[in-house]
Amino acid sequence: MAIFGKKKESFKGRGLALEEGVIIPTHIGIIMDGNGRWAKKRGLPRKVGHREGAKVFRTITRYCSEVGVKYLTVYAFSTENWKRPEDEVGALMGLFKSYLKEALEDFKDDDIVVRFIGEKSGFSQELQELMDENVEIAKDRKGMVLNIAMNYGSRDEIVRAVRKIGDEVKSGALSPEDIDEKVVSDRLYTAGQPDPDLIIRPSGEYRISNFMLWQAAYTEFVIMDKLWPDFKKSDLDEAIRIYSQRNRRYGGV
Numbered sequence: 001m002a003i004f005g006k007k008k009e010s011f012k013g014r015g016l017a018l019e020e021g022v023i024i025p026t027h028i029g030i031i032m033d034g035n036g037r038w039a040k041k042r043g044l045p046r047k048v049g050h051r052e053g054a055k056v057f058r059t060i061t062r063y064c065s066e067v068g069v070k071y072l073t074v075y076a077f078s079t080e081n082w083k084r085p086e087d088e089v090g091a092l093m094g095l096f097k098s099y100l101k102e103a104l105e106d107f108k109d110d111d112i113v114v115r116f117i118g119e120k121s122g123f124s125q126e127l128q129e130l131m132d133e134n135v136e137i138a139k140d141r142k143g144m145v146l147n148i149a150m151n152y153g154s155r156d157e158i159v160r161a162v163r164k165i166g167d168e169v170k171s172g173a174l175s176p177e178d179i180d181e182k183v184v185s186d187r188l189y190t191a192g193q194p195d196p197d198l199i200i201r202p203s204g205e206y207r208i209s210n211f212m213l214w215q216a217a218y219t220e221f222v223i224m225d226k227l228w229p230d231f232k233k234s235d236l237d238e239a240i241r242i243y244s245q246r247n248r249r250y251g252g253v
């Protein structure tokens with residue numbers, strides 16, 4: 001957690017709108033929802049909504065890094081999204097390819113570390129190679145960690161962790177009485193990262209949609225009545241301000 005404005009030199013002149021004293025969440029998760037509805041409202045194919053959503057993803061990612069967020073996790077494609085019509089899935093795969101080829105290169109100016117969470121093997125060979133290349137290019141960077149959740153489902157993530165633990169118990173590397181919360185956390189895709197402090201869901205839906213179920217035990221939620229392609233930097237500011245005023249008790253008083 002950082003207090004915005006404490007290190008004046010780090011934000012001076014960058015034109016950021018947050019007031020001094022606002023608490024910046026260390027880890028933000030975003031469920032980038034509403035692309036389809038945004039397109040439908042305009043009589044456009046759903047894939048156009050995803051294209052606009054991808055532009056917003058780029059802008060908001062860089063902005064998170066500028067305001068001092070340390071970890072950002074974006075939900076780009078769930079394990080359930082394969083059920084969508086073939087042309088929509090195809091359009092999303094095309095977007096991922098072009099973004100991994102071009103836009104992620106951009107993140108080098110912001111020193112952003114790129115990671116993927118989810119089951120990579122579900123994607124084409126070409127996409128998997130692009131994902132690996134992006135991770136490799138960014139591995140020595142020191143800035144914000146960006147987790148792109150692709151073919152991600154939190155139940156699937158937990159099942160995989162349980163299987164790993166089972167294997168370790170079977171091989172004698174782990175005894176059942178040593179299994180605690182850390183053992184589970186360390187076998188999730190987000191191993192070693194702090195849990196999200198804030199999850200933002202645009203588009204007005206009050207659902208978690210299989211996103212970071214374990215990690216979100218004490219996360220603050222901000223639901224915003226705006227579709228993702230319309231999401232602006234000022235909306236992120238607003239979500240951070242709301243978060244900053246919450247009283248987090250972690251089950252205490």
Ligand code: FPP
Pocket residue numbers: 032033034035036037038050053054057074075076077078081095096099100148
């Ligand atoms: C949910 O909106 C959005 C998705 C399933 C795709 C999100 C993907 C992007 C924004 C592209 C990101 C690109 C990269 C490279 C990470 P929806 O289609 O469910 O919208 P609806 O609820 O209005 O139908």
